[in-house]
Amino acid sequence: MFQIQQLAKEIEKRSEGRLVSHLHAGAESVSVSRFAPISHAQAEHVAFLAQSKYRDAAKNCQAGVIVVTQADFDAMYEGGDVSRPVIVTENPYAWFAWAMQIMTERPLGEGRIDPRACVHEGAVIAPSAVIEANAVIEKGAVIGERVHVYPGTYVGEGTRVGDDSILYANVTVYHGCTLGRRVILHSGCVIGADGFGFAPFKGEWVKIPQVGGVTLGDDVEIGANTTIDRGALEDTVVGRGSKLDNQIQLGHNDKIGECTVMAACTGVAGSTSIGSHCMIGGAANINGHISIPDMAVVGPATTITHWDPSTKQMFGIYPAQDRAASQKSAVMVMRLGEMRQKIRALEAQVEALTKNEE
């Protein structure tokens, strides 16, 4: 069971004082086992109000305590008696997220290096880090405090992993990369493979060594089987607080700003920069050498070949239809030129007819 007062204090701490909880009607003495939806919650649960339209349901629900905004609280109780324990906070959804973290996290335990891990004698492992069996840490790598490296994960020569990071099983980080603090790398992701660089020579391709690295800022999370190539000369960079979903590809020398989110299966070709606080849809395809501004939104399944400076949101989703209708649309798209010709011919004819009338 988790005491609400303890949770509130810990959330305030994790948010660096930015998410404060106001406890009403005895909320401070409630303890809960877990979250439950408003509709199912019982006395041992905490529930949160995500949308104001469910205010009545929240007011009457069986939860031991509910989390609401000040506006919802005011509307629910209108200054009258608060009939049940309530937590008022600026952002109940973030409160839920942090509370869930606190309620589900498991202690890392004491620092240890499994005897079946392969740690080079020239690597530096912080005493509180945990290196599991079959992990491989190469020469000159630096592993920070409380880092957890799962089995089968490879950390290349000279790569630095910041404090409190988690590298799940079967992750690969090549040499010469820099990971910030609290970075999470999911299984199968590959950080720092060679960028795709070749010089054409008489019909063949001569490999250009990629001597940059990859830098991931603090609080970056990288999804399963995502690949981020090392830079040709300078680093490929993902800024602080950005989150990349699974199966994403970043090419060499891409620069992603801070707190940008990118949904699964998106590919970004090389030397493109994407700003901070952007939202990039799943399965988007972004060409190389493009600059996308801060706060931009890219639609899912959208191909970006340039950025239109007059907008912050670019979409290019083309519709799926019934099979027969879709085939017709596809054929017609190829005949658009013909259609335009016909319209022009009609315009000329109608103009002539109109003139004759006059």
Added chain:
Amino acid sequence: MFQIQQLAKEIEKRSEGRLVSHLHAGAESVSVSRFAPISHAQAEHVAFLAQSKYRDAAKNCQAGVIVVTQADFDAMYEGGDVSRPVIVTENPYAWFAWAMQIMTERPLGEGRIDPRACVHEGAVIAPSAVIEANAVIEKGAVIGERVHVYPGTYVGEGTRVGDDSILYANVTVYHGCTLGRRVILHSGCVIGADGFGFAPFKGEWVKIPQVGGVTLGDDVEIGANTTIDRGALEDTVVGRGSKLDNQIQLGHNDKIGECTVMAACTGVAGSTSIGSHCMIGGAANINGHISIPDMAVVGPATTITHWDPSTKQMFGIYPAQDRAASQKSAVMVMRLGEMRQKIRALEAQVEALTKNEE
């Protein structure tokens, strides 16, 4: 060499009595080394007739024995003498598939745990399972009978793997997942990484722990480097007999029905359900929170943003053309509004002209 009679018996058994072989003209005493195409088959080969238009070729081919349907058999021999060994069966292609399985499979051998595997003392390994070198099986994991875990594969805490499953090299299954019987996981696939869930808070993203798991039904096959995220609260599910190709992404809380096939590079965002017996084309992009009915077909490279309930087949393939024509089409698609305006203007003018005529 494989005796046809033995093969027929074993196929009947594997199909649970549903695929029966009728042997004609001495087929029961034929033995073959392998399959060969009708055009190349020799006496030591078995061939099967995939399309009726090749009946004559099949009739005259050199194969030791041929596999045909009753309809093809009747047309080929019209009640007359059957001049060569023939197997008549309802589905020669399925007969071929099962026969190939029997002809190519290699015995697993006795159960064993390689001394270089890392098996937690709190894991339960069936005596007939084979755990190869460098595989890692965590605490509380349960590995069924005759399961084969290849090198470098990771099975997380409390995950259950059903009998006769195969986990190829360098697979990752996170904690708390459930795999049915005869599941096949190809290399590099990642089952149970965190779903992509974050609460926005003052421009940052607060991670929401993903406490559901992944459930894969019996006879599910998952391709190389495919990723299936764990659910936020409840499990992500792939139903019995469904087959997923390589490089597919399933988001948290997706539900895939039974015997659905999904071709490579397809991405499905979270909380989408796809029915049973569906066929999903390669490189399709399916948005989140969509419900796709049983027996549905999604075209390749098709983006699904909603499901049209009046159809079972949705396609959205947009054509590739010669480079110049394609650029023209792209520009014209952006001018469709203009074209429609012009048509409306023409309609008004022509209506006016027609009225004047009258």
Added chain:
Amino acid sequence: MFQIQQLAKEIEKRSEGRLVSHLHAGAESVSVSRFAPISHAQAEHVAFLAQSKYRDAAKNCQAGVIVVTQADFDAMYEGGDVSRPVIVTENPYAWFAWAMQIMTERPLGEGRIDPRACVHEGAVIAPSAVIEANAVIEKGAVIGERVHVYPGTYVGEGTRVGDDSILYANVTVYHGCTLGRRVILHSGCVIGADGFGFAPFKGEWVKIPQVGGVTLGDDVEIGANTTIDRGALEDTVVGRGSKLDNQIQLGHNDKIGECTVMAACTGVAGSTSIGSHCMIGGAANINGHISIPDMAVVGPATTITHWDPSTKQMFGIYPAQDRAASQKSAVMVMRLGEMRQKIRALEAQVEALTKNEE
């Protein structure tokens, strides 16, 4: 420091005599530490001229030596005194690529098998090969001279790896595959997983064993998390000198020619052939059973459902627009049939009006 004369000699050797350097004005006695851009280069740097428009900048730059074509050299010095060390060569970009290789490569060191590697006693490892910790080499595998197998990489039974190849960490190569010389496999790539082949039987899918392999020619490079499936009966093939970027999928029995480049996230369904010297854009989707000729170009994010024999370049990029405009375009694409009807009606009306006029 690297002596220019030595570099020139080594480049000539690596290019098999095809890239010759002509040294002017004392270039033969210059030594450099590394490459730098023309704009920043100092005396210890070598710079190369990529585009003729920067001739003046090159002429006046501070680099210890510059690499230029004969045409640029002639234009810069017009037969007059060459005022600074210059290297004249047919292809400065290829010169840069090879020089970078020479300047950055590190000696492999003596052949060794890490005691924590798992090498089957029936595998054949060349004496100069390096097999790192946790690599697994199965029975009958053959590893050539100077091959470098990184940790966590799996080489299946009977697979052959040609001389001077590099298999980075956590690569998987299934059994029965053949890799040429100087092949590079990046982390997470999976070579030889089963092709996606199933026979439909009463609503279920019967697995068809995939008994072909994968053949990669000399000098093939495969990107991180790329997957190449084994053939159903014959091998899937990637020809000599072809380069595949990350997250690519090749289906069973695909045949890729020589010196073809394929950008990231592209998927090719089974039984498709792509010629030599092709350039395939990123995130392209190529259907199965298609034949693409030599020297072809496929645009990025382009879906190929057939190949138009009248062209060498097929594109199908559909534009992203401002969100509102994009939604309008999407709706209009579905109404193209209606637009065509309206145009036809207008044509008929205008024809009638015109006839009446006459």
